Amino acid sequence: MSPDPTLMDEARRQIEICNACRYCEGYCSVFPAMTRQKAFADGDLTHLANLCHNCRGCYYACQYTAPHEFALNIPAVLADLRVEGWERLARPQAFARLFQRHGVAMAGLLVVVLALFFWALAALRPEEGAGFYAYLAHNTMIAIFIPAFVLPLALIALSLRDYWREVGGGRVRLAHILSALESAARLKNLSGGHGDGCNFESGDRFTDRRRLFHHLMMYGFLLCFASTASGTIMHYGLGWEAPYPLWSAPKLFGLPGGVMMVAGATGLVWLKLRADPELGAAQVWGGEMAFVLLLGAVALTGLALYAATGSGLVGPLLAIHLATVMVLFLVMPFSKMVHGFFRLAALVAEAGKSATAGKRA
Amino acid sequence: MRDWPATFDLAVAGGGNAALCAAITAAEAGASVVVLEGAPKPYRGGNSRHTRNFRCMHREPMFPLTGRYEEEEYLDDLLRVTKGKTDEELARLVIRLSEQCLLWMQAHGVRFQPSLSGTLSLSRTNAFFLGGGKALVNAYYNTAADLGVKIAYEAQVRHVHREGARITHLEAEIAGQPVTVNARAFILASGGFQADIDWLARAWGPSARNFLIRGTPYNRGVVLRDMLEQGAESVGDPTQCHAVAIDGRAPKYDGGIVTRLDCVPFSIVVNRDSERFHDEGEDVWPKRYAIWGRLVAAQPDQVGYALIDSKSIDLFMPSVFPPARADTIEELAAQMGLDPQALRRTVDGFNAACRPGEFHPTELDGLRTVGLNVPKSNWARPLDTPPFYGYQLRPGVTFTYLGLKVDSKARVHGADGPIRNLWAAGEIMAGSILGEGYLAGFGMTIGTVFGRIAGKEAAAHVA
Numbered sequence: 001m002s003p004d005p006t007l008m009d010e011a012r013r014q015i016e017i018c019n020a021c022r023y024c025e026g027y028c029s030v031f032p033a034m035t036r037q038k039a040f041a042d043g044d045l046t047h048l049a050n051l052c053h054n055c056r057g058c059y060y061a062c063q064y065t066a067p068h069e070f071a072l073n074i075p076a077v078l079a080d081l082r083v084e085g086w087e088r089l090a091r092p093q094a095f096a097r098l099f100q101r102h103g104v105a106m107a108g109l110l111v112v113v114l115a116l117f118f119w120a121l122a123a124l125r126p127e128e129g130a131g132f133y134a135y136l137a138h139n140t141m142i143a144i145f146i147p148a149f150v151l152p153l154a155l156i157a158l159s160l161r162d163y164w165r166e167v168g169g170g171r172v173r174l175a176h177i178l179s180a181l182e183s184a185a186r187l188k189n190l191s192g193g194h195g196d197g198c199n200f201e202s203g204d205r206f207t208d209r210r211r212l213f214h215h216l217m218m219y220g221f222l223l224c225f226a227s228t229a230s231g232t233i234m235h236y237g238l239g240w241e242a243p244y245p246l247w248s249a250p251k252l253f254g255l256p257g258g259v260m261m262v263a264g265a266t267g268l269v270w271l272k273l274r275a276d277p278e279l280g281a282a283q284v285w286g287g288e289m290a291f292v293l294l295l296g297a298v299a300l301t302g303l304a305l306y307a308a309t310g311s312g313l314v315g316p317l318l319a320i321h322l323a324t325v326m327v328l329f330l331v332m333p334f335s336k337m338v339h340g341f342f343r344l345a346a347l348v349a350e351a352g353k354s355a356t357a358g359k360r361a
Numbered sequence: 362m363r364d365w366p367a368t369f370d371l372a373v374a375g376g377g378n379a380a381l382c383a384a385i386t387a388a389e390a391g392a393s394v395v396v397l398e399g400a401p402k403p404y405r406g407g408n409s410r411h412t413r414n415f416r417c418m419h420r421e422p423m424f425p426l427t428g429r430y431e432e433e434e435y436l437d438d439l440l441r442v443t444k445g446k447t448d449e450e451l452a453r454l455v456i457r458l459s460e461q462c463l464l465w466m467q468a469h470g471v472r473f474q475p476s477l478s479g480t481l482s483l484s485r486t487n488a489f490f491l492g493g494g495k496a497l498v499n500a501y502y503n504t505a506a507d508l509g510v511k512i513a514y515e516a517q518v519r520h521v522h523r524e525g526a527r528i529t530h531l532e533a534e535i536a537g538q539p540v541t542v543n544a545r546a547f548i549l550a551s552g553g554f555q556a557d558i559d560w561l562a563r564a565w566g567p568s569a570r571n572f573l574i575r576g577t578p579y580n581r582g583v584v585l586r587d588m589l590e591q592g593a594e595s596v597g598d599p600t601q602c603h604a605v606a607i608d609g610r611a612p613k614y615d616g617g618i619v620t621r622l623d624c625v626p627f628s629i630v631v632n633r634d635s636e637r638f639h640d641e642g643e644d645v646w647p648k649r650y651a652i653w654g655r656l657v658a659a660q661p662d663q664v665g666y667a668l669i670d671s672k673s674i675d676l677f678m679p680s681v682f683p684p685a686r687a688d689t690i691e692e693l694a695a696q697m698g699l700d701p702q703a704l705r706r707t708v709d710g711f712n713a714a715c716r717p718g719e720f721h722p723t724e725l726d727g728l729r730t731v732g733l734n735v736p737k738s739n740w741a742r743p744l745d746t747p748p749f750y751g752y753q754l755r756p757g758v759t760f761t762y763l764g765l766k767v768d769s770k771a772r773v774h775g776a777d778g779p780i781r782n783l784w785a786a787g788e789i790m791a792g793s794i795l796g797e798g799y800l801a802g803f804g805m806t807i808g809t810v811f812g813r814i815a816g817k818e819a820a821a822h823v824a
């Protein structure tokens with residue numbers, strides 16, 4: 001399926017105006033990438049869209065926003081293009097259309113998965129096992145979760161391959177990856193270029209809240225991931241089974257990670273409620289909100305599960321937690337979750353493109 | 362307006378750079394201030410919202426400026442473009458004070474960025490605003506609001522009421538309702554009159570009706586005219602405006618920076634009758650940039666056509682609208698509404714007059730035509746490689762020169778000396794320093810320096 005022509009043309013119209021202006025060059029990576037060209041193929045626009053972090057600096061700074069007849073709204077048109085691209089490159093596309101746009105769909109899926117887990121806990125309860133393995137055997141969990149994790153990742157990998165082709169990404173070098181990781185790790189593109197942050201929830205005033213909450217979410221998520229990974233290693237590598245004590249890697253990663261994710265999710269929801277939906281992809285507002293809530297729910301139920309250790313609540317809480325994790329995995333290729341993958345890919349591609357352009361100049 | 366005091370310490374007419382610098386300075390000195398911005402909120406900030414940089418003296422490199430740019434060189438640059446039509450005392454004042462502006466602006470929310478791509482030649486002299494002039498204006502509005510400055514949008518000042526050597530009040534219309542604004546001091550920072558096409562046509566001649574206005578439609582010179590009618594001293598040629606050649610498809614108002622065209626030196630430029638009328642390769646930027654507005658204004662129907670071929674299409678900044686494009690000169694002529702035969706003749710004549718030689722797009726390369734009545738003295742290459750491209754050119758007015766004459770304290774003068782509680786800043790008084798020509802980035806420098814002076818003087822007056 002080829003890109004939506006009207007959306008592409010609108011993005012091209014707006015980007016061509018920017019390219020004749022360039023006042024926003026200092027805000028982010030999009031503008032320096034834009035000025036390398038005079039004409040923009042669809043793939044170039046897809047590339048710019050995925051580089052954009054929706055900081056909105058270039059909206060409030062623009063002398064050509066509506067009611068001016070040029071009616072520029074770069075953050076929105078690039079957000080629309082991103083969402084359209086993720087949907088177009090997803091497989092199956094229908095799932096992406098459903099989960100990107102409709103928070104209710106995600107909630108519905110959660111209900112179904114929850115029911116399944118309650119059933120599983122009742123039906124597959126093991127004879128023995130400690131902690132929550134008393135409710136669901138480790139091997140059963142692994143048997144369920146490994147495919148639920150790996151298959152969506154494989155789908156994302158396929159999308160990324162198509163994406164790379166579409167934007168004309170070149171050979172990947174370590175330096176490009178490092179540069180992209182550095183940019184992502186600092187969320188450089190949400191700094192406003194001046195370090196004051198971005199324009200999200202306070203109109204044309206700059207604040208660093210979005211970067212702060214996103215950092216909490218992202219690093220919290222990575223810590224939780226590290227927690228799970230270290231648990232797996234301890235289980236299989238060291239033969240040391242859960243439950244783990246407080247002073248163990250899974251807990252030392254997981255506890256702060258969970259708290260950070262909850263704080264991050266709360267902050268991001270608050271920001272999203274205050275931000276102007278017209279400067280983002282308005283049609284996926286609900287899906288994005290549901291996704292943040294889901295991440296918060298994963299963390300919160302994880303923490304609750306830990307708090308409930310030894311009590312009778314472990315069973316039901318385990319079902320709820322596993323259900324949220326399962327939904328998170330399942331919707332990975334079809335939800336806002338893909339933004340991390342595409343953004344990173346865009347940053348890698350951009351590092352490559354700007355290096356090549358530098359060499360040519 | 363319900364929370365307005367009966368009398369402000371200071372009322373500022375206008376809501377661009379000069380007005381905001383004045384309001385912020387006065388508010389920081391403790392004055393209660395109201396800003397009357399004639400435009401609705403989305404269009405606030407006048408021409409200042411279209412700017413990108415200001416020219417700043419500096420004795421050593423300071424971000425974002427490279428190298429050094431000292432008083433004498435700055436003044437020389439100014440004297441060169443104004444051909445001496447400048448008040449040297451005021452000019453030196455602006456130049457010297459420009460040095461402090463950079464830090465002051467940063468302290469009040471303005472952020473800077475390195476010279477934009479395509480403008481490296483300005484990286485030493487001009488500091489670029491991150492996000493451009495609208496970002497600067499936003500920062501100042503936020504700073505002013507935080508200082509308690511009251512801001513009224515759609516607040517058109519109609520009359521500045523003068524009694525002898527004092528101003529008593531302003532008559533304004535706020536969102537369509539007549540309002541009297543009482544204050545103890547007044548600053549006029551409401552820009553020039555270039556958006557009043559009737560006034561332009563009276564001053565320049567009827568052809569001015571075909572001019573495009575590059576900036577805000579709200580600078581109609583209402584306050585300026587009102588003051589001139591009340592005998593305020595004026596300065597600057599009342600018949601002149603600064604005009605550059607811009608894309609003929611630009612909107613009538615507010616097209617801003619993107620409508621500029623940098624293609625002239627690589628083009629041939631013809632008029633409505635397909636005839637060339639001026640040496641396109643005369644000189645480098647910025648001189649040629651400034652003259653083409655007038656040249657096109659002097660042509661029939663105030664229109665010109667810049668034509669290039671595919672050899673040159675990538676040599677200049679991209680245009681906001683795509684050029685007309687055709688595989689033959691005749692087709693291009695037809696697309697642009699020119700006579701194909703006549704254009705063919707002009708192009709053939711031009712091509713035959715070109716001579717082989719080294720072409721250097723970034724320097725005066727001496728590649729000139731031979732034997733033409735209207736020569737092209739640099740970058741003259743035949744138009745022979747299709748596709749051919751064409752842009753329609755129109756004069757785009759940046760600002761007018763007529764203004765209020767001020768002294769070094771920004772005071773406005775009547776026939777018998779200064780008006781005691783009235784100051785002016787920005788475009789409305791820029792003619793006091795810039796009598797002719799233009800120096801890139803100097804408009805914002807004048808507005809910032811004189812805005813701050815006016816704000817300080819007004820606050821001291823009411824303290």
Ligand SMILES: Cc1cc2nc3c(=O)[nH]c(=O)nc-3n(C[C@H](O)[C@H](O)[C@H](O)COP(=O)(O)OP(=O)(O)OC[C@H]3O[C@@H](n4cnc5c(N)ncnc54)[C@H](O)[C@@H]3O)c2cc1C
Nearest residue numbers: 375376377379399407408409413518551787788802804805
């Ligand atoms: C496209 C363009 C690009 C430019 N780029 C640069 C640049 O890069 N650097 C530079 O130094 N200069 C530049 N200039 C010139 C620069 O814009 C002016 O010199 C500068 O903005 C003047 O500032 P000001 O505050 O005096 O006027 P303005 O910013 O024009 O403000 C005038 C204000 O007065 C208001 N107003 C008008 N009439 C009334 C009334 N009757 N009552 C109430 N309010 C009223 C207007 O709404 C406006 O807010 C550029 C100009 C244009 C058009």
Ligand code: SF4
Nearest residue numbers: 018021022023024062
């Ligand atoms: S968003 Fe507006 S101000 Fe920024 S580069 Fe584009 S046209 Fe210029």
Ligand code: SF4
Nearest residue numbers: 028052053055056058
């Ligand atoms: S919204 Fe921010 S990140 Fe996106 S293009 Fe504009 S300035 Fe860049």
